């Protein structure tokens with residue numbers, strides 16, 4: 001074999017060895033820039049290479065989808081195995097939250113892209129129409145001119161030549177033979193060909209975008225299904241948590257608090273307080289109820305009422321009263337399932353106050369509050385409607401909300417209540433927490449007992 005032939009062969013072998021698909025993937029920066037690429041590919045590409053990049057991205061993105069599916073099914077298996085291990089439950093929950101966030105983000109991007117593609121398709125429609133009009137006009141001009149100048153050439157023939165040419169060179173070659181095309185006509189024809197080429201790319205892009213939109217719509221349906229699946233998994237996890245918690249609660253919350261740590265917060269005033277004007281107790285916060293007393297929607301025990309509200313929603317005193325306890329040790333949005341911060345354990349930033357309505361004494365709890373604008377301190381008296389603080393997402397929570405509890409103390413005097421609280425620091429007033437708390441509700445026993453806050457506040 002001659003040297004140059006060998007060289008050429010080696011070169012060819014080398015060219016094939018470099019896999020074209022690998023080099024395409026290497027050339028793009030898809031990873032970490034998915035949103036940008038999704039965005040870019042939802043618009044009409046003005047070049048062939050742009051359209052190719054979008055095809056490559058589509059493949060890359062489909063691969064990512066597989067990873068997500070794997071992660072979801074591995075979580076499924078994990079949940080089965082976890083049992084009652086709180087730490088592992090927490091780990092799985094965190095993974096899930098990340099998954100949900102990323103799926104929701106995808107749904108959001110998809111929706112934006114579907115809209116964007118729609119408007120792109122419309123724009124392309126207009127452009128294609130406009131070009132067609134221009135092409136038609138130019139065709140007519142040439143046709144008319146040929147008709148006038150060269151009566152013996154069929155008008156259709158000129159049109160066929162123009163529209164049937166492969167490219168400009170072909171066109172000119174054909175025209176040259178006829179020698180009837182003057183310079184002005186040639187210019188017109190050149191423009192027509194260029195416009196046709198542009199129109200072709202636009203039509204192709206329109207087809208690609210329509211496909212892209214279909215795919216995105218399908219993908220969104222898929223993503224929404226996946227989000228549902230992960231949400232169900234999360235509910236399952238939370239239920240496990242709550243069952244665990246009901247047992248733990250009893251241990252954690254009834255441990256006698258080291259009173260010296262909260263002594264500063266406990267009140268010193270106890271008598272001569274005016275409760276007149278508390279005919280009824282008002283709703284402390286406005287929002288939708290996310291869990292009633294005394295069960296969560298999933299069937300696990302819930303000793304209060306959850307009002308779902310955005311972070312930093314004002315919470316007001318339901319009646320004239322005295323603050324027994326108020327502490328805001330943790331930051332406003334620090335809550336998560338299993339978080340034990342605050343007092344009682346897991347309540348984050350909390351307030352406990354005494355009030356009276358129609359001769360009955362009540363102890364009211366407000367849990368999971370914000371750290372900022374915490375407006376009261378223990379020992380202070382408050383008026384009905386006065387700001388207590390803002391809602392937060394602190395302690396043992398699955399999201400921003402205010403947990404309300406109401407203990408009916410019957411005819412207990414304020415002085416008596418204050419001294420009992422000073423001695424016990426017990427927000428449950430002997431009624432217990434978790435499953436035990438169920439035997440302390442006013443439906444089954446007399447005061448002190450746990451009331452349905454819905455009933456007392458009129459939710």
Ligand SMILES: [Zn+2]
Nearest residue numbers: 304305306403
């Ligand atoms: Zn609650």
